[in-house]
Amino acid sequence: MTSIDSTVVLPGPRTTAGSLDARAVSAWFGDRKVLDQVSLTMPAGQVTALIGPSGCGKSTFLRILNRMHELIPGAALAGEVLLEGSDIYAPERRLTSARRDIGMVFQKPNPFPAMSIYDNVVAGLKLTGIRASRAEKDHLVEECLTKAGLWREVQDRLRQPGGALSGGQQQRLCIARSLAVRPKVLLMDEPCSALDPTSTRRIEQTIRELVHEVTIVIVTHNMQQAHRVSDRCAFFLAEHGTPGGIVEHGPTEAMFTTPADPRTSDYVNGRF
Numbered sequence: 530m531t532s533i534d535s536t537v538v539l540p541g542p543r544t545t546a547g548s549l550d551a552r553a554v555s556a557w558f559g560d561r562k563v564l565d566q567v568s569l570t571m572p573a574g575q576v577t578a579l580i581g582p583s584g585c586g587k588s589t590f591l592r593i594l595n596r597m598h599e600l601i602p603g604a605a606l607a608g609e610v611l612l613e614g615s616d617i618y619a620p621e622r623r624l625t626s627a628r629r630d631i632g633m634v635f636q637k638p639n640p641f642p643a644m645s646i647y648d649n650v651v652a653g654l655k656l657t658g659i660r661a662s663r664a665e666k667d668h669l670v671e672e673c674l675t676k677a678g679l680w681r682e683v684q685d686r687l688r689q690p691g692g693a694l695s696g697g698q699q700q701r702l703c704i705a706r707s708l709a710v711r712p713k714v715l716l717m718d719e720p721c722s723a724l725d726p727t728s729t730r731r732i733e734q735t736i737r738e739l740v741h742e743v744t745i746v747i748v749t750h751n752m753q754q755a756h757r758v759s760d761r762c763a764f765f766l767a768e769h770g771t772p773g774g775i776v777e778h779g780p781t782e783a784m785f786t787t788p789a790d791p792r793t794s795d796y797v798n799g800r801f
């Protein structure tokens with residue numbers, strides 16, 4: 530048995546991803562409300578894509594899902610976020626445990642540039658209070674780099690700095706780093722926006738391979754990408770200065786072929 534908040538021993542590979550449930554989530558920056566009563570279920574073992582124009586609150590929503598929003602000065606929120614039914618904002622639940630369970634990959638790859646590839650992968654262990662032996666770390670580095678599709682390219686140069694890799698490789702290193710703490714959910718905020726088409730396709734492939742073990746929530750402006758990688762989509766909109774909300778959500782195929790709302794149809798078909 531491991532307790533949620535004390536130092537834990539590295540768990541074995543997970544076989545089940547976790548479901549995430551946002552209930553009536555609202556968010557403010559100072560006096561300005563930017564999200565209004567957003568509710569969304571992100572089922573375990575599926576990719577949920579968040580789509581919608583810039584400024585409608587997708588990144589804010591994503592940050593709320595792993596308790597990064599509360600670190601922004603002046604930011605406030607209301608509502609609940611349940612991971613496998615348990616509130617990540619419950620007072621007894623520490624920030625490190627939420628971070629361990631819910632990882633994040635950003636638009637701009639952000640490995641620790643001077644740190645070795647090896648150390649980048651295991652960097653999250655200490656931060657989130659996971660103990661691992663040298664042998665476990667060696668195994669983990671190979672496992673996570675393999676899952677992120679990077680192992681073959683870097684196995685002979687694990688001691689080189691992460692910053693020496695190409696942009697696409699750096700993003701895959703960031704994915705490997707997120708996976709090392711065995712998250713139940715991986716949040717990705719436009720992970721391919723800064724990448725070339727080949728790197729983008731490799732990451733999309735990685736996403737589809739990973740989703741069996743980790744639930745994925747991805748923000749993307751690329752509708753073809755949303756269509757290719759996601760099982761479900763949620764269309765966010767902030768109309769005429771109102772706070773952002775979800776217009777419509779559902780299975781990706783239905784969102785693209787038979788959306789219920791004309792605004793969804795306009796957006797997914799590029800008529801926006």
Ligand code: ADP
Binds near residue numbers: 588590
């Ligand atoms: P999206 O990711 O959909 O483009 P964001 O979540 O980044 O949207 O932004 C939603 C709204 O919140 C925007 O109007 C944006 O200007 C505002 N906003 C985002 N971050 C901050 C911040 N740190 N301080 C103040 N306002 C912010």
Ligand code: MG
Binds near residue numbers: 587588589748
């Ligand atoms: Mg954003």
